[in-house]
Amino acid sequence: MDTSTRIFRTIAGEIAAKQDQVGAAVKLLDEGATVPFVARYRKEVTGGLDDSQLRTLADRLAYLRELEARRETVAASITEQGKMTDALAKAIVGAETKAALEDIYLPYKPKRRTKAMIARENGLAPLAEAILADRTADPEVLAAGYISDNVADVKAALDGARDIVAEGLTENATLLGELRSFLQKEAIVAAKVISGQEQAGAKFSDYFEHSEPWSKVPSHRALAMMRASKEGVITLDIGPDAEGGKERAEEMVASYLDTRSDAPGDKWLRKIAGWTWRVKLSLSMTVDLMGELRARAQEEAIAVFARNLKDLLLAAPAGAKATLGLDPGIRTGCKVAVVDATGKLLDTATIYPFQPKNDVRGAEATLMALIAKHGVELIAIGNGTASRESEKLVGEVLKLLPKGVKQPTKVVVSEAGASVYSASELAAREFPELDVSLRGAVSIARRLQDPLAELVKIEPKSIGVGQYQHDVDQHRLSKSLEAVVEDAVNAVGVDLNMASAPLLAHVSGLGPGLAEAIVAHRDANGAFGSRKELLKVARLGPVAFEQCAGFLRISEGDEPLDVSAVHPEAYDVARKIVSACGRDVRSLMGDGAALKRLRAEEFVSEKFGLPTVRDILSELEKPGRDPRPTFKTATFADGVEEISDLKPGMVLEGTVTNVAAFGAFVDVGVHQDGLVHVSQLADRFVKDPHEVVKAGDVVKVTVTEVDVPRKRIGLSMRKDGGASAKEDRNARAGFGGKGRGGPAGGGGGPRGKGPRGGGNYSAKPKQQDGGNGALGAALLDAMRKK
Structure with a gap:
């Protein structure tokens, strides 16, 4: 059996695919195709391998190729020593891991005098x-x-x-x-x-x-x-x-x-x-x-x-609306920035409603003026220090608005990584004259409009939705997170005439250099009229065009199909479908009833199989559809602004900020996240918290425990309102105590031996860049952000 066959067979078993599917995918990847492109536009070639299978394939391919290279080195070394035997050769070929191979090689490995x-x-x-x-x-x-x-x-x-x-x-x-x-x-x-x-x-x-x-x-x-x-x-x-x-x-x-x-x-x-x-x-x-x-x-x-980052990147966008971003602060004031529906900066201000100036009236007047002047529809409030106080201030401002002024919707937004973006070279190029703190307010406003478009500007590790992220292999972490960002960007698609260079850089086949070239061409020549015009961009050739074109969208351009995810290479198929309906493209797009009367099999050709035809029909039915959920936000309870305001039994609405192996962290608006231990996530056994919740979800929780001195908040999502949490307390060593982690273990320690482990956690104040709240006493630094 040759090396490639052995690798393909191994990977096929691991990703539940056929050997020829793996071979086809490897050929495409080796030729420079990206995972998103292969997953979306080469289904016939790979037999429908999805992006998750392809990511695993690419990762294992690198490992197994290294293993095969090492296998050849070991065999050559032993042969040169004149010590190779049939049994030894068989053992070398049969070694399935690098560790097993090194065990075989150990007696023959050149070493110092022993x-x-x-x-x-x-x-x-x-x-x-x-x-x-x-x-x-x-x-x-x-x-x-x-x-x-x-x-x-x-x-x-x-x-x-x-x-x-x-x-x-x-x-x-x-x-x-x-x-x-x-x-x-x-x-x-x-x-x-x-x-x-x-x-x-x-x-x-x-x-x-x-x-x-x-x-x-x-x-x-x-x-x-x-x-x-x-x-x-x-x-x-x-x-x-x-x-x-x-x-x-x-x-x-x-x-x-x-x-x-x-x-x-x-x-x-x-x-x-x-x-x-x-x-x-x-x-x-x-x-x-x-x-x-x-x-x-x-x-x-x-x-x-990676899973938390994906959930955050694919969070629901509030949409293209004029938005006021408010970055809360006390002594240095609250920074305010207004952006239009496209994210363009319109206005900025700094208000001082809190200590030491206490200029509440001046702050209210400034906010009212900005809302009226720019037709603000959304107000994004960062969830850092003074967040609840700022939200209360905005609430009072909304009550004071004249009847003729449409009342904006206020939303508390995670500001994780905003300070990192503010001080970045990218932000300095984008807003060279703007104060660093005001750049943060712009970022907060934009991430409410479109979380994905704004968060791609921040190094994924700085977003801080991981556990012990600084203790893991940083190269492997970066590689994994970059793959998540690439998959998310290409799953949503990018508006070619609106996207920033950082967003375009994650589109299949592009990268920072071509992204900058696209923006420069757009600035010099105006909006792109069609996808084909991309070929006029310096250094963007046919190969890059093939990889990127299907993920780029153009609204109201020369070619109506450019608004969809249909790849230009398949436009002829799309037009045959349109002709079969006796309509033109623009009138047919979005008409699901007309399209459902067609049989996909009738449009299959030698080049485009059934999977591609079905994808085209889906795109014509809902052109350029956004896979992200509908936007909604948590409503924090009035009068609950500090941890001391919480009482056991309270039912609150909150937003999931992070998901770990032992539970989920939820922001209920008191500056410290509460922990819903894995045993309290549902009225059934939950092995993996991601089965129930993901970052960005709006959930209803019941307060089960509050420890003000240690800033710990216990929450439950079970129908019994957390009664089971009290029953479990003796079994798992109590609230914040030392518990021996079981199958769904949350904490660790020698005393408690309950089946669900000890839910140990503590809280820390939210940082300016979006720190998390409650964490295990031993897990205090698990998700700490720089």
Whole structure:
């Protein structure tokens, strides 16, 4: 079996596809096609692989190609040494992971001089062989015959023989594989506070005396313990269960020496097996397990971040309406910016309704004037410091508006990353004369109009909807988040004549350079009349056009199909469909009744199959449809502005700001997010919180617990109004207590052993760039933003 076939077969099994589908997709990707393009416009070629399958395919393809390259290197190295055998070649071909391959290569890998090498140089290899061959002989008696100028005494001889035997064990690929499998099932992760660090590391108190199976440690707990260990708060160990695990590991090592009797040789070899485990193998295995745990935890954390980011990017847009953005502040005042329906900046102001100026009347007058002057329809209020006070101020202003002035809708908007954008080079180029703080108000206004178009201007990591994002592999995180942004932008589509360069840069086939070139061409020559005019843009050739054209929209252009997701290459098919209805394109588009009378099969050709024809019919029925949900916003309760205003039993409306493995964080308008523990998300067992909620959802919650000093808010979405939360409290060590995490574990600790784990969390004030609220005491930094 050749390399490509082996890779395609492996990936096909992992993504539930056929081998030829994988091969076709790989060919397209290798030729430079993007995942969104292949998923949307090459369904016939790939057999309908979706973007999720294609992303997994691309990721695994890179890993497996690296594995195959390493396999060739290992085989070549062993062959050059003259040590290749049929059995060894078969083992190399059969290795399914890099770790398994390296285990096989270990005995043949060039290495520095070892104690075993020195022992062989001193003539002690025959002694080791003699002990292994004759177990009835006393090793000390055998060793006496090997004393020489380089071997001082019997002990030195036996130590040399020990080193030779131990090296053979540590380089035995089969033994290493069995030990690794044993530990993956049986190993325990144990954390213990370092004496004197109790106060400095209080936020990690759940892990001061904690242990749980390695195989069951959830991502957030693993990363929390690793951070605590890195900060010198706890010691973190991984090893066999204390109750017999170590003995079982030593027995596994000894079994490879076939020590079955009480003969002197077997007794000595059993000691060597124990020594090899304790001194050699346990350390390397612990390092491997720690690496695997870190990798597993990082993958889960990156997946959570990616899923939350996708939900945020695909949040409902409020639409093209004149919008006033208000970035709340106290001492430095509230920054105000008004943008028109296209997002163009119209006006700015700074008001001082709070301490120390308390200019409420002046602030009200300024806001009323801006609303009337610019026909403001939406007011976006950042959810940072003084958010509720600002919302209250806006509410009073709306009451004062004259009857002839249409009352705008006020919405509290997440300002996550707004401060990052404000200080960015992009913002400086966009608004060179504007104060940094006012740029934030513009961003807040625009992200209400169209979250996707504004959030793509911010580095995804700065949006801060992940857990322990700064503790994971930053390259892999960036790669994953960039893929999410690319998929989201291309799923929605981009208005070619309105989009900014940062938004265009994420369109399939473009990138920053071509995006800037498109904007420059648009500025110099005016709006694009058709997609074909893209070919006039400098450096944008046929290949880039093929990749990007279907994702770009032109409203009221020369070609009516340009407003849809129909690719220009398939316009002839679309026109045949139109002709079959006896209509022109413009009058037919949106007429679902006329289109439903057609049979898709009648328009299938050699080039365009049934999937493409069905997509064209769908697009003609709803041209340029936006896959995002209809816009709606949470209404915060009057009189509930601070955490001290909350009382158990209150039913509130809020917005989901973040979703983690242990629950969802909800903004109810009091500057700290509350936590709906996974056990309180629904009236059924919930394994993954994403099954129930996503970032941006408007939900109704019941307050179950309020801890003002520690700024902790417990919420429930269950019909019993949180009564079950009280019942669960004893089972899972109580509100904010130490609980042993179970299948849906939220917290960690040694005491509680309830089935759903301990929902540990604490709150922190919202930051100017949109910090989260309640977090686990040990998870305090999980989603911290720079």
